[in-house]
Amino acid sequence: MSVTAASPFLAVQTRWHRPLLWLSLAMAASTLAALAGLALDPRLLDGAPLWAKPFKFSVSILIYALTLSWLLGQLQRWRRLAWWAGTLAAVFLAVEIVIIGGAAAAGNKSHFNVSTPVAASLWSVMAASIVIVWIAGLVTALLLFRAPLSDPVRSLAIRAGFVIALVGMALAFLMTGPTAEQLNSFRGIVGAHTVGLPDGGPGLPLLGWSTSAGDLRVPHFVGMHALQLIPLSALLLEFGARRVPLLRAAATRLGLIWILVLSYLGAVALLTVQALAGQPVVRPDATVTAWGVALLAAAGLAAVVVLRRGRRALVAQQGVVLPAASWQQP
Template sequence: MSTIAPSTPRTTLPVPVRWNRPLLVLAAAMAVLSVACLVLAVADPREVLGQNAWFKPLKFSLSIGIYAVSFAWLVGLPGLRRPRLAGVAAWVTVVGLVAEIVVITWAAAAGTTSHFNVATRLNTALWGVMAASIAAVWVMTLLVGLLVFRSPLPDRARTLALRAGVVLGLIGMALAFLMTSPTQDQLDDHRGVVGAHAVGVADGGPGLPFLGWSTEGGDLRIPHFVGLHALQVIPLGLLLLEVLSRRATALRDERTRFRLVLVASLGYAALTGLLTVQALLGQPLLRPSPAVLTAAAVLALAVSVPAAATLRRAR
């Protein structure tokens, strides 16, 4: 009896019924702001917490631009339940992200910090606006995520990639709330700052170029960054599998792609958790303890072995 080989999947993510225009306008605005911040970073040598003052709005404008495009795609997915509700969530997200980037850019122009700054009434009010906007964006992402869970795609691998990306993205966003608690030093000696990125050392010390992640202590921005961008990494990882399926027949089976996405998603979640633990222990990213290094090696095996077994079975 002859068998029919699985057909090659279409190498494209689901195309939105209609791209959300407010989010796309926001993404375009962030592209312009990124260029402006890059120019200002060259022209203005002032530093805030050991970094060029314009690096922070540059990083945030890039991140917000990427997020806006991803969210515009998400709320326009075909078959998404309650599209009007998703549109309202998009508008709230735009307002929240605009409020956040305006405060960050103003702080850079003023030569001061935006996050955790409660030194004056104005700084406290602006930090409150940022905190409220971040919380609103998280809630809107959760709302759209629930709509995505109620709107499965025909392909199981794509459905899993989308759902896993949303869930892990929400977790990554929520990790930012760990930074808002006052440190022991701040409780002992209040100096107008409540909250910190770094763990075990003060903010503003030596860090990785441009990123600024601490090289002397833990840094909660690392797991926040990794988890937040799961919404892009996991669906794009599936797209890569579909592109590779043109040459690798083993990847043409939907069950194989589904299992690989499942392994990758679980591995991504574990990596985010491990980076969170490392940061909370006060360990720099590039100088992990033997225990963290061992856990990373175990995680690598836990991902590579079932992935290899899945591919071998498919062949």
């Protein structure tokens, strides 16, 4: 399947990866099935709706499959290797969602469950599957680094987004080790999302992130979705350049994307430290708050510097004086 997109961001010929597209369609159906389960099945597991996890994973895999399918289509070389990497990712993501959905239908935990030989085997299969998916993502990232993507802003957004996403995915391995309580009193569960308290306490609606302890799902989630958010930001800057003269210079947009990349990395690192310290994401302590404010302030100051430089360059090139209070005049 190939399309030529009208947007400058998508202006190259794209050959969508078919197995990943089929997976995305299956995940759309899985999302609807999980929504039906949420509406019709009142059962809870660890204090959360039984079908919340299949719903969240279906949506996440749907987004990842579509994104990866498009990214693989950007490659003009090594297409066979890219096809196999994408196909392996599709197969083992499908394996993971089947196990998660099957466990939910049976009313059992899918993650960290080693309470029976069958449960332990399924958990081992899931763990192996996500390792294979991560390796397939790493191969894709390496291919993207070697591929000519024509536009420096686009290239930075795609490559940095993928690297941060791989970091976010890797953070899931921090959840797989046994907690001190599990070592002292084994009850068939090895690993946990939360830090400082057992899984299953009060959490944010649907997301389930703990509101009383640290939760490693927060940096895991934020990191993974850099794969969508950073390239999307580059796309929005390209669209904005049509109306805002200041954004038309690639150097200005490149500087803004660099700020976003570094700030995003800082945010993932800060959220990871916060989770490992046992702090709920909704109640950061003074130190985490101070670092968060400093990160935002640094990003804002850097953006001002980049925009001021871009404005001076635009004036020098065009001989036009832009209004000081409004850089967004056409």
